[in-house]
Amino acid sequence: MDFADWKPGEALVMTGRNSDGFKATIGQLKGSYSLRAVIDADLQSSILQKQGTLYSDKIIFEVNEKGETIIDVRINNIMKGGEFKETETIKLLKMQSDLLTAFYHAPAFIEAAVILPASYQQSPGKHYPVVFVFPGWGSTHMAVTRDDFQQKRYGMSGYGQEKIFVFLNQDCRFGFHVFADSENNGPRATSFVKEFIPFLEEKYRVARQACGRFLVGQSSGGWAALWLQVNSPDVFGMAWAGSPDPLDFRDFVGHDLYGKKANFFYDAQGGLTKAMRSEEHPFTNKEWLEMETVLGDGGQFQSFEAVFGARGRDGRPQQLFDRKTGAIDGKALAHWQDYDINLVIRKNAESLREKLADKINIVVAADDPFFLDGSVRLLKESLAHLRLKADIEILEGGEHNTWSEESRKKMHEKMDGIFLQAAPPGDRSACSGPYLGQKPPGMTAEIFAPGILSTSNPEVCISFTPDGKEVYYTVGGPPHSVILFRKEVDGVWTEPQVAPFSGSYSAECQLAPDGKRLYFCSGMPLSGTGDPKGNWDLFKVERNGA
Template sequence: MKKTYLLIVLFLIFGFHSNAQIFEVSFASSLIKEDFSGNVLLYLSKDNKSPKDIFVGLELTPVYRVVVNNLKANEIAVFKDDAVSYPVELSNIERGEYYVQAVFDLNLGDANIGSSSGNMYSEPIKINLTKDFNKVFKIKADKVIKPIKFNETEFLKEVSVKSNLLSKFHKKDMFINAAVSLPKEYYNQPNKEYPVIFSIFGFGANYKLHSGRSAFLEQLEEESTIVVYLDGNCSEGHSTYANSDVNGPWGDALVKELIPVLKQKYRTNGAFLLHGHSSGGWTTLWLQINYPKTFAGAWSSAPDQVDFRNYQNVNIYEADNIFYNDKGNMLPLFTIAGRIPVINAKDFYKTENVIYRGSQIHSFDAVFGGYDKDGNRIRLVDIATGEINKDALALWKRYDISILLRENWANLKDDLQGKIRISVGNSDNIFLNRSVQLLEKEMKPLNTNIVFSYVPGDHFTIFTDEYKKDGMQFLIKCYKNWLIKNK
């Protein structure tokens, strides 16, 4: 009787899927001459007609990954139930019609795998997943993602500087890129020099697509500016121009290699100001604090977590888990107006576990984390359980801006007084306002003179004309202070 019962249980568990759902993916011989080794990704979506272009973590659609070695053109990479998967194995996803695409990741330096230059991909096709698990779907990559073209004009120039610092770190040629927007009178006044505003985009943005569109940075009252749109993209996500154990010395490369080239090529007067939003907002603070003599002022908008006692609404120094609270309830990561949960942390992290690089959480891990003695990456969160890795905390503390300012203000105050403004929406979607509030509480007893501003809106709706005007007025004040000191 017991044996019969066991057989029934085993049948219920395994019998329905004796044949797993299979996708066979290959690439055309015309794309690359050498064999391919690396990660191959399979994207499925019921709604997005170009599934490789999903916003990872915010579009929770099925994604899968396998690793191949020395795969030749037209040979097959097999996706079945042992692929790294989200949300479930291929055989267990909801049946129905899907758009599907495959991407071979060459990891040539861009962040987002689905749009990284040089990656091989298949055109999206529509399939119908039924209960016929014997059906094999064949996908062929026959396209290569082209680099985004930079549209240079008389007043918009691209700068690309080979970084000796980054090249030495990564043991390959590495470049720092930016777009330079020149004032309209630049060529008519050949002896005039200009202040520079560095504009730093948030996660996922690209200077080639966005440069030249934000006119509000072009004037410091009557003074025209040169605007430099920095490129924060790197293979792990956003470099944030922080010197990092994983990404390398991006901050030093900017200050010691790119800025000297800008001074040489363009008529700058030596005043360098900073503005950025989201990850760019965090970058703005980091650069101002770590290179206080280089930069004359920083307006940080909705920066990523500035105090890790509120990292996605979790105190990483005290909490044990980032997926669940003490009552076992799932923790939200993305909300509507900071109140209504939309995406929980577990789903966000699990999706990124498939998209193994270039996504938001992996980007944080690369900037703040590091390696153990065996060369393995030290990550903050155990992807299987959500448990916080206490061994990672010492590494992360190095990048906790609140700790950095609290412990070093006595040495920094002479160079930082009056140079920092932080503005954020009261209803930020990822709780960034709460992190800013923690920082403000710590800064008041130190009389840091950091300006904190909280405005109506969330992470994406705060950029009103008044918001921009207030931020620019602060940079104008910083510039005037610079002029007084440098007359």
């Protein structure tokens, strides 16, 4: 039931005439029921379970055979405890967007939770790759403050290079805006790229190149990650999507929206189409839309219409299909084509082939309960035909959750590879902070600083000063090898230089525990000139000043 100008103390009468019902209307109720009234007064959000929502106590009542029962319901509760609780590593980032404020003619914000790596406070000169996370339907930035499910799902610690994660809020009045510019939700993508990312970069030490910016999402958030990657390929280094919302409208949750006499409720034989791939819990698309109509603004399908559709004359999202018959409106569908990701790529293949190469990663299950595997198959076929390199995996099982230890490890390895290989030499974001910006040494052997110090050349015998801000190591092997050094200056590591004492025949360097002396082997002639000696000697140099 919708209402306006309801004042405290006034009675609001709900009857079968001024309210909607799913499965039954008020006039059809008979027997015993429980009731709780909920007031959604926040016109900027689609989520009810949040601070400020009003609700009544639970009421048990019975409707007589004539259906003439009057129930007195008092709204006497308000949800509390929804404040964002910051910790040392989880911070709230909230920015007022000038672009969105102009669109709504009222203050509008972009909100996110910033999850910092453990070393962030101890490495003030280090910059980190950043991962923008777009969660699935119903989750906002508040999720990371309640438990660690989201942190574990996306591998926010313990996988490869340390990273800063930015967990975004996509909630708006009509559902999830999924950071796409639209007539109904405003310039969401533009405000994200042009306003929010620079704002983040001023507040936190994140990489400022595409090779250090990554997009990750699940379900609706998976669609958002891919949409931003396709439309801003020069801004982001890679997108990884788990079970993304429809990417090709020839298979929109099982429906070909472009087909002749396309209908969202009925198949070609006149049978009701399933909303979910489940024999145990049969639920049709017609029932789903009837339920959403009763619940009001912010349902999944209205969310699609708000993003993909035009704005109607009434200022609300134009409906794609008739809510009674399910018939697709061809004129409304024409506007949707601009958001068909597969169609966008096919139309712009020549310009996108190189820019998107190896940047699209998708994992979906063949038994996805919302039929999301169908559109992924079509995209995979199109990209193969276009010779656009992508990594698209369709698992035999997994339903709507395709995240696993294997997928997390693979995702982080890909991000690390892009970051370490593409970052410019000497880039502050590529290696800054103690130990070349790498994790401090541990008890498990692993390649150190791949792509930065460990390269295709033979590097051996590494030695750091006690503060981790200067390193010496050998490149090459007898008879021609040199000792190189790098050091951190004002938060930035210098490029490799040959140590002044090295010559061309030195190796196996080792700093003393206090960092004031360095020992090494060398075949250099003792006279300082001439050919190298046949046997090597031990040498020592001492530090003078800084």
